[in-house]
Amino acid sequence: MSERILVIKLGALGDFILALAPFQAIRRHHPGAAVTLLTTEPFAPLARASGWFDEVWIDSRPEFWQPRGWMALRRRLRAAGFARVYDLQTSDRSGWYFRLFGEDAPQWSGIARGCSHPHRNPARDRLHTAERQAEQLAVAGIAAVPPPDLGWLDADTRRFRLPERFVLIVPGGAAHRPAKRWPAARYGALAERLTLRGLPPVVIGGPSEKEAADAICAACPAAVSLIGATSLLEIAGLARRAAAAAGNDTGPMHIAAAVGCPSLVLYSAESDPALCGQRGPAVAYLRRPVLADLAVAEVEAALRLR
Incomplete structure (x- = not known):
């Protein structure tokens, strides 16, 4: 046995x-x-x-x-x-x-x-x-914990009919910790700048982030909202195909970073990347005590594309 x-x-x-x-x-x-x-x-x-x-x-x-x-x-x-x-x-x-x-x-x-x-x-x-x-x-006797093989963390995303190049926007976060969220209006402005560069934004997250996604899409009509429409495996599939991902310190950004998507994560004083930061081969952080003080131009400049 x-x-x-x-x-x-x-x-x-x-x-x-x-x-x-x-x-x-x-x-x-x-x-x-x-x-x-x-x-x-x-x-x-x-x-x-x-x-x-x-x-x-x-x-x-x-x-x-x-x-x-x-x-x-x-x-x-x-x-x-x-x-x-x-x-x-x-x-x-x-x-x-x-x-x-x-x-x-x-x-x-x-x-x-x-x-x-x-x-x-x-x-x-x-x-x-x-x-x-x-x-x-x-x-407990397990001496080595190497990076995991995540070949399985993927899904077919063709049903979303997205363009070949796009950037993921992840505006959500824990509802009880609003200070972890960069303002939706700033994400809207970032989305518009990305669109002008030929990089349509795709907004992902759970149903509770619909208000933020709607504000982003209102500011940038070219943005595509997939709020509440993806499984966790599909988020990984989208991240594998995205040019980059930008978002708050929230779960989907951990997925994006883990599968190798160039990821820019925005932190406030509410959480610390030194303790819980996303891990992956191409992840970066921007941190301000108050996220509202973080300018759109600074986020755009820090976002690295592939």
């Missing part, structure tokens, strides 16, 4: 993309094992497409006032017979998942109190996510 391994990564999108290298490293370290990922519904298609997991479990994330949900999760975890767990979420929630195992807890890589392979570095929260996870895996 194959050894069973559990990996926990619940989100968010940017964190999930930064965990792709650890996922691959875990799979390579346990070549004959049955590896299961515990994640949330939005990221299951990426996990399945990667080929690194034998099973993908969806976490219903029960609230503390939902004992039936917690008991069902406890039964499932304990019945699976996992030999080792890699907790890449390292949150209060995943720490409680460790406690669900009780005295029969498997080997556990993470920060849960009492786990077998704790990442004890007191400065762990001052490390970039990629370095922090690599250090955590080293404690």
